[in-house]
Amino acid sequence: AQKVTQAQTEISVVEKEDVTLDCVYETRDTTYYLFWYKQPPSGELVFLIRRNSFDEQNEISGRYSWNFQKSTSSFNFTITASQVVDSAVYFCALSEGGGSEKLVFGKGTKLTVNP
Amino acid sequence: DADVTQTPRNRITKTGKRIMLECSQTKGHDRMYWYRQDPGLGLRLIYYSFDVKDINKGEISDGYSVSRQAQAKFSLSLESAIPNQTALYFCASRDRDTDTQYFGPGTRLTVL
Numbered sequence: 001a002q003k004v005t006q007a008q009t010e011i012s013v014v015e016k017e018d019v020t021l022d023c024v025y026e027t028r029d030t031t032y033y034l035f036w037y038k039q040p041p042s043g044e045l046v047f048l049i050r051r052n053s054f055d056e057q058n059e060i061s062g063r064y065s066w067n068f069q070k071s072t073s074s075f076n077f078t079i080t081a082s083q084v085v086d087s088a089v090y091f092c093a094l095s096e097g098g099g100s101e102k103l104v105f106g107k108g109t110k111l112t113v114n115p
Numbered sequence: 116d117a118d119v120t121q122t123p124r125n126r127i128t129k130t131g132k133r134i135m136l137e138c139s140q141t142k143g144h145d146r147m148y149w150y151r152q153d154p155g156l157g158l159r160l161i162y163y164s165f166d167v168k169d170i171n172k173g174e175i176s177d178g179y180s181v182s183r184q185a186q187a188k189f190s191l192s193l194e195s196a197i198p199n200q201t202a203l204y205f206c207a208s209r210d211r212d213t214d215t216q217y218f219g220p221g222t223r224l225t226v227l
Contacts, residue, residue, distance in 0.1 A: 033214045043221050091157065095216075101146070107157040
């Protein structure tokens, strides 16, 4: 069965620190997709990034970067030079390809960035 | 304008009442979903729909029903609300080309 584990329940950093959020997944499928979503205090869920299982190229987008490693079944997310506005709960999620509809979420990591 | 909207945004109701949560999307996606979020449990899938004639149960469908009135609309009903259905409910639509789900703003439901 699919499973997503975010071992860090809460992280607290001081503004301008770099922070990495960990995500480990389990799936038997060879085709799957990984996602990160952000949930700010206002409550909405904001899509951040999608990565498919055939694309291990890491990505940088502004202050955000993602490290996907199939060998360790990990899809980690790093915020560089964190800001107070980055404070949110971040969810990692897994979706199998091939027509399966399930999007399985981790339990989330609450990030607090203090001024 | 938001691509996925939900109404109401907040609702307080009493045990035993019937309640409907509504969702609309303007993305033209054929696939739509209902999730609930509980503290410490992440998001769990209640129901999903491939199109207006294809509705499927998720992992926690007991106590819920859905209706897909049109491609753009997907409603969730609680026939007889109970307190443990107090949660934050999200609707989402899925882009088939990218397999990405886009979420509405959520409905915070409290059952007293």
